[in-house]
Amino acid sequence: MRLSFRRRAATGSRRRANPTRVGRVDVVGGGPGPADLMTLRAHRLLAEADVVVADRLGPADEVRTRLDSDVLIIDVGKGPGRDPIPQAQINALLVAHARAGMRVVRLKGGDPFLLGRGGEEVFACEAAGIPVSVTPGVTSAISVPQAAGIPVTHRGVASALHVVNGQGPFTGSTLASLADPSVTTVVLMGVAALPRLVDAARGHGIPDDRPVAIVENGHTPRQRTLRSTLGAVLDEAAAAHVTNPAVIVIGDVARAGLLLPASTQYAESAM
Structure with a gap:
């Protein structure tokens, strides 16, 4: 079965950016790789997302091919000897897009709270007054x-x-x-x-x-x-x-x- 993160017409369209209303951030655990090992909640949140801020590991590559074409995908993945975007800048990206009225999914490999720095991202959102929640993933x-x-x-x-x-x-x-x-x-x-x-x-x-x-x-x-x-x-x-x-x-x-x-x-x- 092929899974999709695209919204069906029957479920309504995804909320678009609204600068007069604060969006939200969902820090989502993507699990070890295959998209079908993510939770149902993770799939729903991806289908509702305006912006996906994705790590290198986990299901990021598979997710990219299944999102609607108008979803903004921001690659912040780290690798051995490769750290293109510092954590403070990632935090700022989450806050900035949510303040613009976007539904933001921070897609992480594994579980956000096991050596994933998810706690830092939650703290940054809370400090900025941004609604934030965490969806666990298979570590x-x-x-x-x-x-x-x-x-x-x-x-x-x-x-x-x-x-x-x-x-x-x-x-x-x-x-x-x-x-x-x-x-x-x-x-x-x-x-x-x-x-x-x-x-x-x-x-x-x-x-x-x-x-x-x-x-x-x-x-x-x-x-x-x-x-x-x-x-x-x-x-x-x-x-x-x-x-x-x-x-x-x-x-x-x-x-x-x-x-x-x-x-x-x-x-x-x-x-």
Whole structure:
């Protein structure tokens, strides 16, 4: 079934810009990629939008092809070494278009409140007196490992989850989660930081046989999974030319053969 964000005639036309009336901002989680993994509310808000301010990840490309031609799409996506529009400017864009009477959707990959800076955008709108709401999305921290057959918790294997931003420092709480075999550690935005992560973990006494999985391009036809160990992952990731976007999973749930046969290691998704 092909999903569309275009308004049907039976449901009325989208509200047009009205400078005499303040619009609103909806911060929407787009999930891990496919548009059909977004919520029904996210689809409705996109169909009502005058302006879509979109990230690079999530369903942005698919959404672009399905919006009405008169919807303004603003690309603010960040990538490795690429930060074209600072967060303060993104906040200002949301406020300016809403003040012009627009319905603005801030479309983000994953969930807006999990390492997505959605809270900053809500704060900026509230400070400016702009009505704002948040629509949750499926977070890549759980859904991307799931796409590779990795449950972030699993009875008798892992009973807790620790999520960390790979671009930040690896604090004592992260090292403690890595050391605890009952905890799964998920690292987002961590490919470039993998050497630093491995050094910190090994320096903290984490054993070299701790399972590690790296899932690239989860929920897309380009998905592939590398299953390794803490002691081998640097060499194996380099040999496989692992790149972003990817989610790193560390813990016993990442071991080959837990749910999927070990022969599926680093195979491209059959999606």
